[in-house]
Amino acid sequence: MTKPIKILSFNxxxxxxxxxxxxxxxxxxVIKCSGADLVGLQETDKYxxxxCFSSQARKLARLLGMHYVFGGACKPAFFSRFGxxxxxxxxxxxxxxxxxxxxGEQRALLDVLININNKKIRFCNTHLGLSTSSRQKQVNKIIELLGEIQLPTILTGDFNTTPNDPVIEQLRACLERKSVSTESKNNDLKTYPSDRPSEKLDYIFLSAHWKEICQTTLPGQASDHLPLLAAARFIS
Structure with missing residues (x-):
């Protein structure tokens, strides 16, 4: 495949x-203008x-003409969800x-299998907790769930922590074994708050099956986070 895959992570x-x-x-x-092929969204509402009691995932999918899956984490009341x-x-x-x-607030990992031109990939999306201890437990569980990474894998999310947190290095080590990545060059891509970005809280991790071409943030104040966009190709 010569055309890069564009991946967006956006709280x-x-x-x-x-x-x-x-x-x-x-x-x-914002998503349409990014040209993203695959999108991981955090903090989406359902009912x-x-x-207004809408399914935000379904509405966005309809507006964009994309396939979608919603994974609930918090359950505020009755049939409503947040995830x-x-x-x-x-x-x-x-x-x-x-x-x-x-x-604290319940967190979840949404794990999806996608067919890209007859090639299966695994796309995971999450939003980690606010406390150090919770994030460590959550990352340990995510690494367990990822297991032996055999398919091309992507992990996106709002990890609620900065690049110097050991859990970020754990995830990078888990996913990026022998990968060709520019992530180390992108630690200065601040994503929060969107009006005056001062912290990097949002990440896109790629397994060794990918060659990352670039990462960038997209300007705007449609949310309190900036969207993070990456482009990558399969390594043949």
């Missing part, structure tokens, strides 16, 4: 922008009052959502 804060206006159309426009979403231009062949250990 959309349920569509709430820095202007305190909730707009999924604005989020969809919650604040987002992670994966959008894909390519067919989704299977998915699994696993709740992660830790205290």
């Amino acid at each position: 959309i804060q349920s569509g709430m922008g820095m202007d305190n206006r909730r707009s999924l159309s604005r989020i969809a426009w 919650m009052k604040r987002s 992670n979403t994966i959008l894909s231009k390519y067919p989704i062949k299977g998915h699994k959502n696993t709740l992660l250990p830790g205290t």
Whole structure:
């Protein structure tokens, strides 16, 4: 495959922008303009009052003409959910959502199998906890779930921590064995807050099956996080 795959990770804060206006159309426009083929979204609502009881994942998929899977983490009340979403231009062949250990707000890992031109890839998306102890437990579980990485694998998410946290190095070591990656050059890609970015909290990790071409952030204030965009090719 010669055409790079574009991957986006974006904490959309349920569509709430820095202007305190909730707009999924604005989020969809950001995703469309990015040209992303695969998208990992954090903080998406399903049937919650604040987002007019809509399924944000389904609405974004319809606006963008993409396949989607939603994985709930928190359960505020009744049928409402709050969690992670994966959008894909390519067919989704299977998915699994696993709740992660830790205290405070419930977290989860959404694990999806995608068919890209008859090549299977694994795309995982998560949003880690706020405390150091919770993040460590969650990363340990994610590494366990990833297991022996045989398929080309992508892990996106809001990890709620900076690049010098040992858990980030653990994930990088797990996924990037013998990989060709520019991640070490991209530790200065600040993603939060979107109006004055001062911290890198959002990451895209690639397994050794990929050659990363670049990573960049996209400007804008559609959420409190900036979108993080990567381009990569399969290593033949």
